[in-house]
Amino acid sequence: MEIRNIGQIGIPVKNLERATLFYQNSLGLPLIFNTDTMAFFSCGDQRLMLTLPEKEDFESHSSILYFSVDDIHTSYEKMKSEEVIFIDEPHLIAKMDHTETWMVFFHDTEGNIQALMSELST
Template sequence: MSGKDPLMVQVAQHVEDLDRATTFYTETLGLPLIARFGPLVFVDLGGTRLLLEEAAPPALLYLRVDGLDQQIEHLKHAGVEIVSAPHDIFTDTEGLFGGHWTVESQAFIRDSEGNLLGLVGHRS
């Protein structure tokens, strides 16, 4: 395995409606579109490619977001299904996960295709 490059290069997510899913991930979530090649759409997840494709199996993605509570309010107003409101998951007082944070909170939503999507926020 290479040293400096990210280990995760790409993750695929199943979609039923490619146009609808592309709009959800790029406009609703605000992620940058990399490219579209026929039935394949690539979105940038901060250096990891998200492949949206009808033939892909479902995946459970966890996306780090700033201001988790505010993001959930924004998504709620956009009509996104909130499955689970933000709640604290873990307190990392020993730096086990190597972040510059102490508390990890998570919330869960459904994307435009019905896939469960985890949103993760960190705070000191």
């Protein structure tokens, strides 16, 4: 067996309609299709699946998604205008050689923590 890549990333939600609007409108991700219990979005080469958990065990587990953007400050301001709730402000995480890594964390409508990140050449 050889794992080639990640096929999709699942995000548990409590209210599918509210979460779909957030990921579509506030984050600007294209909706691929949806069902009564799931919504699928395109994010570059990845597919995100918002899902009403099938079992109680899956209700509170989520990974932090780091959405890569070219200009973290502009994206931060645009998303703030869309009423996205940020935990902090864009900040420098690391500087390696001629690259700076910047991040900022926010909540989606379902209480999951997500992030924006930019890698800038200096």
